[in-house]
Amino acid sequence: MILGELEKRVLHYLWEAPEADAKQVHSALTKRKGGTLNTIQSTLDRLFKKNLLTRQKQGHAYYYRAKLDRKELIAQLIQDVTSDFINKGEDSLIAAFTSVSAGLDDEKLSQLEILIQQQRHRLSKEDSDAH
Amino acid sequence: MILGELEKRVLHYLWEAPEADAKQVHSALTKRKGGTLNTIQSTLDRLFKKNLLTRQKQGHAYYYRAKLDRKELIAQLIQDVTSDFINKGEDSLIAAFTSVSAGLDDEKLSQLEILIQQQRHRLSKEDSDAH
DNA sequence: ACAAAAAACCTACTGCCTATCGGTTTTTAA
DNA sequence: TTAAAAACCGATAGGCAGTAGGTTTTTTGT
Numbered sequence: 001m002i003l004g005e006l007e008k009r010v011l012h013y014l015w016e017a018p019e020a021d022a023k024q025v026h027s028a029l030t031k032r033k034g035g036t037l038n039t040i041q042s043t044l045d046r047l048f049k050k051n052l053l054t055r056q057k058q059g060h061a062y063y064y065r066a067k068l069d070r071k072e073l074i075a076q077l078i079q080d081v082t083s084d085f086i087n088k089g090e091d092s093l094i095a096a097f098t099s100v101s102a103g104l105d106d107e108k109l110s111q112l113e114i115l116i117q118q119q120r121h122r123l124s125k126e127d128s129d130a131h
Numbered sequence: 132m133i134l135g136e137l138e139k140r141v142l143h144y145l146w147e148a149p150e151a152d153a154k155q156v157h158s159a160l161t162k163r164k165g166g167t168l169n170t171i172q173s174t175l176d177r178l179f180k181k182n183l184l185t186r187q188k189q190g191h192a193y194y195y196r197a198k199l200d201r202k203e204l205i206a207q208l209i210q211d212v213t214s215d216f217i218n219k220g221e222d223s224l225i226a227a228f229t230s231v232s233a234g235l236d237d238e239k240l241s242q243l244e245i246l247i248q249q250q251r252h253r254l255s256k257e258d259s260d261a262h
Numbered sequence: 263a264c265a266a267a268a269a270a271c272c273t274a275c276t277g278c279c280t281a282t283c284g285g286t287t288t289t290t291a292a
Numbered sequence: 293t294t295a296a297a298a299a300c301c302g303a304t305a306g307g308c309a310g311t312a313g314g315t316t317t318t319t320t321g322t
Contacts (some may be wrong), residue, residue, distance in 0.1 A: 002133065002225055008215050008216070012216075030147060032210075035202065057209040070216055070230075071226075071229060071230035071233060072233070073216065073231070074212075074216050074226070074227055074230035074231075075231045075233065075234055076212050077212045077213065077216075077229040078209050078212065078213065078227060078230070078231055079208065081208045081211075081212045081213075082183065082205050082209065084134075084139050085139070085143075085201055085205050085208075091239070093231050093234065093235065093239070094242055094243070094246075095202075095205070096205055096209060096227075096231065097228065097231065097243055097246060098202060099201075099202035099203070099205035099209070100205075100206045100209055100224050100227065100228065101246055101247065101250045101252075102202060102203070102206065102250065103206055103224065104224065104225075104250065104253060105254070106251065108222065108224070108225055109247050109250055109251060109254075111225055112225070112228055112243075112245060112247055113244065114242055115225075115228060115229055115232055116232065116240050116244060116247075119233065119235065119240055120237070120240060121234050123237060123240075124234070
């Protein structure tokens, strides 16, 4: 998945906005820089076709929402960009972790351990919620 | 950093090969599929200009080597693809970890903890080696 | 119901990048 | 010193983002 600069800016905007139509996105993203409403419409449409946005008519216009939040998209992009380099049987995300961890210092490793603990808590909470 | 299919195949080859000239890469990568030696030369040159390969004349031809190993490249690509989505002050790699860990189950979290321990050992070994 | 306004849709062009390869110059080696 | 090998140059094709003009469809106010 390749994302252009404008596409990224639109996503950023939609992570703040809950939802928005082309007009809103346009006026928000073209304060200094130029660009017509059509450009924004095309970009929203391309993101929709990439399955990164949902949309639904509300009144007159489509209202778009981000399908993935920021972290989910990051995880997706990491999958995309790493999958070609992961050997069969190897888990793509674990392998990516392995690659990245090689550049981390002690403090960051500790941060990671905390994140792992938080994730465990999240998992056990999900489990009890399921009852 | 965007890598095309052929570029990826060349990198894969050079991770196995230690080093190789265009001729070797060409005969290795064009068993079934077509492609001239020139195509491989261009691809090697593009990778060289992207700073992903080193090269040096040995006898008649350039011999190319991968500048980054597989995991280093993966880490680099993750940096590239995530940096646009990381908020200022946030560490790009930690943030990427955070994103990815959200999709991991208990077993994978344990694998991660093991990786973190291994990385710690590597760090302390480096430290003692520095003496 | 109808006309004006708004939005969606189609189409096309530019720019950038990869893949491809023909042809020319430079380098190497017999 | 020339014939072969390699490097280098240039050109084309295909794909995708960004951009926007123009047309059709939808919505809405009167």
